[in-house]
């Protein structure tokens with residue numbers, strides 16, 4: 001079934017697990033990510049940047065995720081990641097995305113509240129869930145770098161006020177994670193997450209999941225993280241595998257011989273993550 005994030009995170013809340021949300025960068029890798037969810041038997045969220053949505057085509061992405069979800073009995077969400085413009089969000093919703101993120105984290109608090117609220121008012125009557133962000137998450141995304149020294153952690157009281165004023169379904173929190181952190185790993189601020197979780201009653205989201213140690217997952221899930229974003233780890237592994245194969249394959253050989261192993265590589269990673277996201281040691 002094709003779902004929105006509110007629906008699948010309600011299930012995650014009941015079962016104390018988290019929903020894996022994986023960035024796809026092309027159409028090739030998408031069925032493999034979805035297949036991983038079918039094999040593990042958990043819901044999944046697919047997310048695209050605005051740039052990827054424009055590149056592939058919004059309605060093509062909607063068709064692929066919807067038809068896989070319906071034909072293969074997988075609970076799947078299609079989510080727009082880090083959109084900053086109302087027009088980009090409207091385009092995704094009108095094309096059939098089931099969830100969107102408005103990222104007003106670099107705006108003054110009041111402006112972030114007002115703009116997020118306007119998105120919620122457009123999305124909710126159309127059964128589309130809305131994620132917003134408070135605080136800034138460091139790292140690099142789509143080529144834009146935020147230095148760790150500029151990253152501002154989420155203030156729990158601001159988060160409570162923000163959620164009440166906007167009516168968002170999920171809140172992305174800045175607790176020390178960074179986008180695009182592949183080799184090194186981050187130290188998540190669990191005491192801060194606990195304080196946010198104790199005053200905010202919507203599901204919380206971790207961005208920059210590639211840079212989080214797997215041993216930290218239970219700590220995050222047990223303290224309210226219901227959506228867990230992973231992008232860079234898939235991208236790097238897909239590119240590495242495809243790059244090696246493309247460099248050594250004759251140009252008249254079907255390119256599927258180079259692409260299928262790259263897809264299989266990331267399917268294994270997604271299956272591994274989804275298994276951990278079930279949080280089975282904490283039943």
Ligand code: 13P
Nearest residue numbers: 180207208210229231232
């Ligand atoms: P990583 O690319 O660091 O895993 O982060 C993904 C993400 O948070 C997308 O919004």
